[in-house]
Amino acid sequence: MKVLMPSIDYMAIMPQTLLGVAGLVILLLGLFVPRRRQDLLAVLSIIFLNISVLFLFTGKGLLGSVTLNQMVTWDGFSILFTLLFVVSSAFTVALSIPFVNRENVHPGEYYSLLIFATLGMVLMATTTDLLILFLGLELMSIALYILASITRNNDKAAEAGMKYLIMGAFSSAFLLYGIAFMYGATGSTNLVEIASYMNISPMGAYEWMLPAGLGLVLIGFGFKVGLVPFHMWIPDVYEGAPTVVTTFMSIGPKAAGFAALARFLLLGPFIPNHEVGNIPWPILLAGLAGLTMTIGNLIAIAQTNIKRMLAYSSIAHAGYVMVGLVTASPKSVSAIYFYMVAYFLMNMGAFAIVYALQGENGRGLALKRFMGLAYKKPGLALVFSVFLLSLTGFPLTAGFMGKFNLFREAVDAGLIGLVIVAVLNSVVSAYYYLRVVVFMYMHDPDESVTVPEIPSMVGFVVALCLVGVLYFGILPGGILKVINLLMGN
Amino acid sequence: MEKFVWLIPAFPLIGVLINLFFGRWTGKKAHWIACLAVLGSFIVSLMVFSRVMQGETLNYDYFNWIWVGSFHANAGVLIDPLSALMLIVVTGVSFLIHVYSIGYMHDDPGYPRFFLYLNLFVFSMVSLVLANNFLLLYVFWEAVGLCSYLLIGFWFQKKSASDAGKKAFIVNRIGDFGFGLGIMMIFVVFGSIQFTEVFGMASGASVACLTAITLLLLLGAMGKSAQIPLYVWLPDAMEGPTPVSALIHAATMVTAGVYMIARCHVLFNLAPLTQNVIIWMGMLTAFFAATIALVQKDIKRVLAYSTISQLGYMFVGVGLGAYTAGIFHLATHAFFKALLFLGAGSVMHAMANETDMWKMGGLSKIMKYTSWTFLIACLAIAGIPPFAGFFSKEEILGAAWSAHRYEIYALGILTALMTAFYMFRVYFLTFKGTPRYNVHSHHAHESPWVMTFPLMVLAVFSVIAGWVGIGTHGGSWIHQFLNPVFTLPGSEHMAEAGHSGSEQLLLMGIAIAAALAGIGLAWQIYLKDIKQSDRMAAQFSGLHKVLTNKYYVDEFYDAVFVTPIKNISIALWRGFDAVVIDGTVNGIGWFVSIIGQLLRYFQSGYVRTYTTMFVIGVIAVLGFYLTR
Amino acid sequence: MPNSLGNFPILSVLTFLPALGALAFLAVPRNRESFFRQGAFAVSLLNFLISLLLLKGFIPSSAEMQFVEWRQWIPGLGASYHLGLDGITLFLVLLTTLISMIAILSSFSAINKKVKEYYISLLFLETGMIGVFLSLDMLLFYFFWEAMLIPMYFLIGIWGHERRIYAAVKFILYTMAGSAFMLVGILVMYFYHYHLTGAFSFDLLSWNTMELPFKLQFWLFLAFFVAFAIKVPLFPFHTWLPDAHVEAPTAGSVILAGVLLKMGTYGLLRFCIPLFPVATLQLLPYVCTLALIGIIYGGLVAMVQPDMKKLVAYSSVAHLGYVVLGLFVLNPQGMVGGLLQMVNHGLSTGALFLMVGMLYERRHTRLIEDFGGIAKVMPAYFAFFLIVTLSSIGLPMLNGFVGEFNIILGAFSYSVLYGVIANFGIIIAAVYMLWMFQRVMFGEVTREENKILKDLNLREYLVLIPLVILMFWIGIYPKPFISRMEPSINKIISRCQAGTTVDCQIPSGISMELNK
């Protein structure tokens, strides 16, 4: 560990600082850049995001630096998640260009909100302090509330934003209350210290505080990632929000929620001794995981709107990821991360295609509109099928490798029952994912439906996702090695 | 000898291939290939026979066929007096019938196909006879069954023909079910399926084992040789062209069961229970088939039941341990029964395929050759000396007598009486009396020489073939020829020798008397006063009805096996498969989607529902602590 | 790794050549339909010819894996790219290349819409199928196993008949449900291997040397068994099959019957039995009972089907029952018979589906009652159909007999009762096949539209002749087949005998779950 200055390592907070500055700059520039040049803002955003990625790799790198009274910690975990957030945001920005043009959204606001949300996520992943964690979470959430309802004249979007806000704030209160209890139990808001207090509780009379705090914190983050029964907001918000925002929401914030939960795992409040405060966490988490994936998949079957279906599918996927949390080993954090990368690629790809096809007023979201797509846009249908298969968890795709890694850890931990529930859920999910394939390939084209042209930026993003999905699906060796190295396995 | 034995099956096989691939070109000349091929086989068989006469035998494997683990089945031949004799009979009769078919099938559109099938049959049959192990025997056993299937259903446009073919195949499969199991049991018990090896070890096996094996083998023989209870296919098999009936369903294939039992006599000798079963089965078959034959109107049906009946005799013979007698009867029967069928075919040819005897009569004036040869055959089957059937039948009955199975003997004599009766009934109704058909519309005519020539040859053999059995105490030529086969281990059970000369003469007398009585009765009823038959039918109307309907056995099988199995199958399909199994499978899917639909209602769209669910979740999670 | 063909990676080529062809097709405009037909045929023909090289290089007396290829694949997981071929897979691979080629050839006139997608699916399917047979790494195996479902799903769902979507979805979900358990089983095996040896590995060859405690074997056996039993399909997991067969296009049915079903039995033979020998011995009576029920039940239900394809589909249930029975009696006769019967069933049932398809192409119906007297109208068709039917009912001198007889012999040697029950199947087979044959072929031509049916054309001859030649070959001189299969089968048998005595400690992680 090399600390350059006694209190603050400015290099170590450079990425965050840069993102914050970028948000502000874009917001200001948005006031001056003329409408017809608004793409500049997107390009600028992407450049900013990329620079912040570059910072992750500068010099000796950030690995190992801790600063600001342990409020910023750069370990392999935070680097990896930051990378995921920033890259997914960059992809979203690229996807957003046609949306911003079409919907007449104020570009400065829009892009800066995206960047602030990204900053929030980065803060969540790079800290071990509950305060910063909370701040990051709120920064991200508030930005997302606005993004969800950014198309001001769309009542669905407004409704989505409102529901998101009310539910989000509601859950934040629970999270806060939980943090308060944890603070009360341990006298600290820093997870490292909390972990070290685990064995000697200073509040003898209030020893219920720690487990209660942990439980409420779990609920708080569980809300963000969409664990059943805290998932109710997801379908409505995902459906109502503009598709590109949904794309963004389904990836980064979810990953951030899992990053926060995984941070608990890595640092200790849930592990190493599995039964903090005599609570068998694994059973609770396993129950939540099983419930989440099952409910998500079951309701997804009944959907006819593809966006809503993908929303439920994202709930189910949260359930799969939870399997990694149950196993609670450093290796399973690697598996979670790999899954999030895979999920980022396939979900981004799938949503991007839905986004490109949705047409005016979201009418293109009905499953029926995909009838015979394979014979109108063969390439697009093929690629969409690949993403859907990946979401199902078919081999040769990143989705399979992701699930495989998760289940592998779970089996190692002896959670065979949970794994069986999970694989059976995959089968159930195959039904609704493949139903889209059925509509695309096995029905004759509906000639009354015109398929919009695919913007080149969307095509580019989709192509990148496709390459990623296949590459990580077939040859995941390289990335697994990097992840394990950085996660310290 | 192995250098040329393989030619016997090879010739007809080549015939098959030529007519198969070049049938379009051979067309109406298909018979040249087919007949020459069988003639070739016959000549080679004669060569083999002459070698065997000199005491030569052969047991030679051409190649390894199925070798798995310790199970070794080869493609090999076994030549001994038994197979040599069979070869002569099979190829000889086959050749004649091939020739006959040239004329009989002349106008049939499926001419090359017919000869193809015939050749295929000859190939299979000679291979069956040549086989040197059980599996190979089984292979050609099934192959002849296939040929039988194809030939019965040769006129496949007729539903009755294709039904009959299918019935034949399936009933035979039931027999083969046992045969196959028998072979497997032989392998399990002896570790080999080579005839020589198995027979060499036979005495080491327990009686129970051997009884089981032989009973299973017998099931196969029952199917193939049309014995009770599996005889039902043979009468229906008459749907095939008449030469086919002559060749396959009278002369050769159906005797395969007898041949097989004779071949395995070592095993059967060691299983007295099985032998007893064979005797009774054979005798009852002979008897009941004869009773049915008494009243049939269809000339071919009578002959079919007569075949079943005669096969019953053969089974009685082999069951008694008188294998030579059985085989002897097999050989003589081949000649005269082929002759009978061909004669019947000749009549049908003349009568535009009419088979109802009540629409014939007085044909002897028009069809001299046919009529005379038919008479010879009738005499032969009735058992009038010096015709062939007398000697062979006499051997079997004599064996029953000397084995002190008097009940069998009595039934045998009774059956012989009936045999003579119904055969001469056929003869009188067909050839004698006054024509009962429209003489002007039917242009009855004698058949061409390609048809009558085989009749004459067969007639000659129907006379002289029996003479090889002249002699006492097993001293006849046939006994001496076959002795090397049947006096291998276990010959002490042989029951053939043992009655004195005077006794023999007495027995002969009884047999001849029975035959003559039968003939006389037939003359009385069907020639002298043909109205009498109707009166008798009316008098015994119940019995007559039962007999005409063949004891309702087909109906019984239909009601007890065919219909229930079909109904069960439909129930399994529509009830069990579609409802229970598939219902479960689809039910799971349905259940899952219904649950999904129900769960949607929780997603009401109201924020308060969401907060409520959230709080319930909180309570659940926190409650999880409290209960811990 | 050098093999008898030098360093030529023949197995990889075999596996991926069709897929490469399919990828190349993606770039060709979709209106060039004849290009796709001929191109796909050329690719599959080439692949078939390459697969014939295997025969040349194969060492018949060896039970070991041959032409082995090994590369690192995912080192972090211990997965490798490991291909190999032994006596068990040799003929299955050859069958696959042959059937694929024939399936492609048979679809030239049957498929007129979405031609490009069709041939691409078929070629990908071929890659998947060959990959399944050749993989020696369980992860790789699972990849191919699952990946292969997709093209089949498309084949049924796009080019099928009226209820195609139902059938396709049923097919894929049913199969996936089974595979799900297998995946869990694979993972458990994987960790068990790790606990035993300290190395992560999916390598089948090293898994094969593991001795597992009985309880673990039991559960793992079931996990694998369900996957394979559904694929076979063994009674009572068979109901997807009639639907899939009836709805699939001809080539789909041919491949389904010819190759796909064999994957289930192959899996049983390759994985279930040698990996879990003790469990196999313990569960053998139950498996055999299911197989026997399948034989009788499949036959009876087949008997009353009004639809030819459905009839053949149920007959497949019965035939595959024989295969499973043979494999599980664990003696050379039964197992060799079972393996041979896999090939046989591929040939004869494949041919049956082809022939039903030919009729369908002419008449657009598969109902038996719509035919009658076809023998007169189409004599060549009649001849081929006769041979194929007879092969299917196991008539001697044709392929079916050799397999079935050995199976029943093996079963009989194991237990008289099994042999007797199995033997009933051959009677039933004769009943349903000949009845169908009679109703289709014989009788008068009662329908006008049947009177003008054209007999086989040259392409159809080309499709059928190789199959018929093979039927006779296997029936008359099966030695080249059996002698190559036997060493590998014997190896499995000796593995079963050796693996019965060992008992090991269950590692803590897994035991936790198992002891619940």
Add this chain to the structure above:
Amino acid sequence: MVPLSWYLSLSAILFFLGVVGMMTRRNTIIMLMCIELMMNAANLTFVALSHYLHSMNGQMFVFFIVAIAAAEVSVGLAIIINLYRLKASVDPDDMNRLQG
């Protein structure tokens, strides 16, 4: 001196009131106020604990919470106003176009 448990009880009551309000009230503005109530319950807990633990962390936390709550409410009000513009209602029960 007031014992800690009193503070904790009070905050728990406040929090509970907020929760019940969220579940029962039919006005979006009031729901926002309920959330505010819940957050303030948390604030109270923080402050009380901070005092009893002799640690400033808790009080520092409260400042952030107050700021964030304000931000949240302002965003919330903006969304509600927009929604009112579109639907002429702030009743959350009117907002159920998204369901199922």
